[in-house]
Amino acid sequence: MVKILRGRCVVPGKCEGEIVFTSQPISFWGGVDPITGCVNDPRHELFGQSISGKVLVFPFGKGSSTTSLIILELARVDKAPAAIINLRTEPILATGPIVCKHLYGKEIPIVTLDEGTFQLLKTARHVVVDATAGEVIITD
Amino acid sequence: MQLTDQEKGILDGKHGEGARITLSILVDLGELFGAGEMMEVSQVHIDSSIYFVDAGLEFAERLAELGAKVTVPTSLNPSAIDLERWKEYRVPPELLEKSRRMERAYLNMGATPTWTCAPYQGGMIPRFGEQIAWGESNAIAFANSIIGARTNRYADLMDVCASLVGKVPRFGLHLPENRRAEVLIRLIGVTHEMFKDQAIYPLLGLLVGEMAGDRVVAIEGIPQNAGIDSLKGFSAAVASSGAVGLFHLVGMTPEAQTIEMCLQGTRPKEVLEISPTMIRKAEQGLWTTKGDIVDLVAIGCPHFSFMEFRELAERINGKKVHSSIVFWVFTSRTIHGWIKNCGILKGLIDSGIMVFTDACVLRYPKETWHFNVMMTNSAKLANYCYSQTGLDVAYGSLEECVNTAVRGRICRRKSLW
Numbered sequence: 001m002v003k004i005l006r007g008r009c010v011v012p013g014k015c016e017g018e019i020v021f022t023s024q025p026i027s028f029w030g031g032v033d034p035i036t037g038c039v040n041d042p043r044h045e046l047f048g049q050s051i052s053g054k055v056l057v058f059p060f061g062k063g064s065s066t067t068s069l070i071i072l073e074l075a076r077v078d079k080a081p082a083a084i085i086n087l088r089t090e091p092i093l094a095t096g097p098i099v100c101k102h103l104y105g106k107e108i109p110i111v112t113l114d115e116g117t118f119q120l121l122k123t124a125r126h127v128v129v130d131a132t133a134g135e136v137i138i139t140d
Numbered sequence: 141m142q143l144t145d146q147e148k149g150i151l152d153g154k155h156g157e158g159a160r161i162t163l164s165i166l167v168d169l170g171e172l173f174g175a176g177e178m179m180e181v182s183q184v185h186i187d188s189s190i191y192f193v194d195a196g197l198e199f200a201e202r203l204a205e206l207g208a209k210v211t212v213p214t215s216l217n218p219s220a221i222d223l224e225r226w227k228e229y230r231v232p233p234e235l236l237e238k239s240r241r242m243e244r245a246y247l248n249m250g251a252t253p254t255w256t257c258a259p260y261q262g263g264m265i266p267r268f269g270e271q272i273a274w275g276e277s278n279a280i281a282f283a284n285s286i287i288g289a290r291t292n293r294y295a296d297l298m299d300v301c302a303s304l305v306g307k308v309p310r311f312g313l314h315l316p317e318n319r320r321a322e323v324l325i326r327l328i329g330v331t332h333e334m335f336k337d338q339a340i341y342p343l344l345g346l347l348v349g350e351m352a353g354d355r356v357v358a359i360e361g362i363p364q365n366a367g368i369d370s371l372k373g374f375s376a377a378v379a380s381s382g383a384v385g386l387f388h389l390v391g392m393t394p395e396a397q398t399i400e401m402c403l404q405g406t407r408p409k410e411v412l413e414i415s416p417t418m419i420r421k422a423e424q425g426l427w428t429t430k431g432d433i434v435d436l437v438a439i440g441c442p443h444f445s446f447m448e449f450r451e452l453a454e455r456i457n458g459k460k461v462h463s464s465i466v467f468w469v470f471t472s473r474t475i476h477g478w479i480k481n482c483g484i485l486k487g488l489i490d491s492g493i494m495v496f497t498d499a500c501v502l503r504y505p506k507e508t509w510h511f512n513v514m515m516t517n518s519a520k521l522a523n524y525c526y527s528q529t530g531l532d533v534a535y536g537s538l539e540e541c542v543n544t545a546v547r548g549r550i551c552r553r554k555s556l557w
Binding site for chain 1 (some may be wrong): 149161165166168169172173187188190192193194196198199203266275276277280292293294295297298299302312349351354379380381382428502523524526527528
């Protein structure tokens with residue numbers, strides 16, 4: 001059943017994809033391999049999973065300020081997540097997608113949801129992210 | 141955002157393509173985070189100086205080719221390599237070539253060749269209350285918290301934009317109301333005795349970072365006599381386990397002379413506690429190796445200070461590093477000059493310790509050095525070690541690191557917690 005979740009646009013854009021959900025924060029630097037697009041932090045519950053082309057759902061970023069560079073590189077080699085959904089997006093996380101737009105003309109939309117809405121994605125499999133409209137549509 | 145005529149002119153391309161791109165990126169950031177206007181910063185620390193991925197090199201070279209220049213004093217975080225001792229550091233040709241290109245791009249833009257992650261110990265020290273734009277998570281936490289300068293957690297690339305424009309959007313930790321602590325953390329049962337072992341500071345940092353997440357926290361119970369290097373290790377650890385740009389040490393850091401001051405008269409949203417058991421678990425959690433085998437001892441994350449070198453020299457005191465161990469220390473060119481002048485460097489080299497400048501141990505050349513297990517006194521390094529280097533890791537105090545290097549097997553102290 002299609003369900004529309006309303007949130008807030010952080011970085012505009014529209015895409016759809018399979019959900020990868022985690023309730024743990026992610027540090028892209030030291031947490032995601034920029035060559036393979038897989039989570040490479042052994043302490044993370046997504047360890048070993050690919051985030052490339054996925055709608056990556058996690059509460060907020062953590063750790064190094066190099067996160068932006070990893071996201072830009074993932075975009076450069078076409079291994080970036082299709083979109084990001086957060087509870088809160090801090091500037092370090094938003095920087096990669098912003099620079100990506102100006103340097104490579106590629107979109108990585110980001111939407112934030114409130115806590116209750118965010119949890120609905122835990123069991124979702126596939127979504128359409130319309131960040132520009134601040135919407136996430138669960139299609140499966 | 142309300143932009144000035146001059147800023148609008150930049151966005152129209154009247155001041156060149158480099159200025160247009162970088163201000164566009166900053167304005168986008170400001171719009172997303174609700175900033176009303178741009179504001180000047182007086183100093184920038186660029187984290188993006190390390191060659192890591194080609195996207196970073198492309199970005200730097202494109203701006204340099206466009207003739208972009210920094211407009212405020214700008215320090216550089218480490219390079220991927222020791223730019224002088226690259227042979228000794230066994231830097232492969234491709235990494236050397238790309239690091240040289242990064243060096244050329246940033247120096248052409250007019251940045252200061254500091255090549256250090258601890259610029260606050262090497263001459264680039266902001267004032268209390270100064271508005272700055274810093275990258276590098278440990279340096280951000282240190283500048284905001286220990287010094288009381290004001291910076292957001294600027295990401296790689298955004299730091300470059302700030303240095304070229306000399307401005308950032310007015311939001312976040314630049315504004316006093318956002319510097320209020322939301323969470324209060326108390327140390328319970330952590331005795332004065334435990335603080336005699338400096339390894340406690342990074343471990344507390346790890347716990348605080350995890351508890352804080354991305355919130356501003358106040359911590360009660362850190363001793364007033366905590367040294368600057370202990371606070372450096374604490375800052376680095378806090379910013380590696382959490383998205384922490386600012387913490388307050390009650391009674392010590394400039395914006396937290398009293399608890400009321402850092403809470404800005406409000407009540408904390410949450411009060412949390414740290415116990416010795418939690419410290420013990422945090423320490424155990426850093427270890428990914430079992431047994432006592434080790435082949436690399438690496439310290440200087442963040443870059444080693446002069447006082448840390450003095451302690452290292454006293455502890456090694458003419459003893460030799462075991463033949464099965466490689467012992468690396470990372471520092472800045474500035475500090476390297478000081479230890480060379482006073483003779484400390486020679487003693488360390490004679491003991492078999494390798495001292496490198498400019499570089500970051502997390503990016504050591506893996507093609508040319510083959511290790512299995514690293515020991516370090518840095519909780520930040522230990523935290524990132526496996527994912528960044530593939531090495532298993534052991535964590536201990538500087539004393540344990542030195543004893544381990546001399547004995548050739550991991551030496552543990554009796555834990556105080």
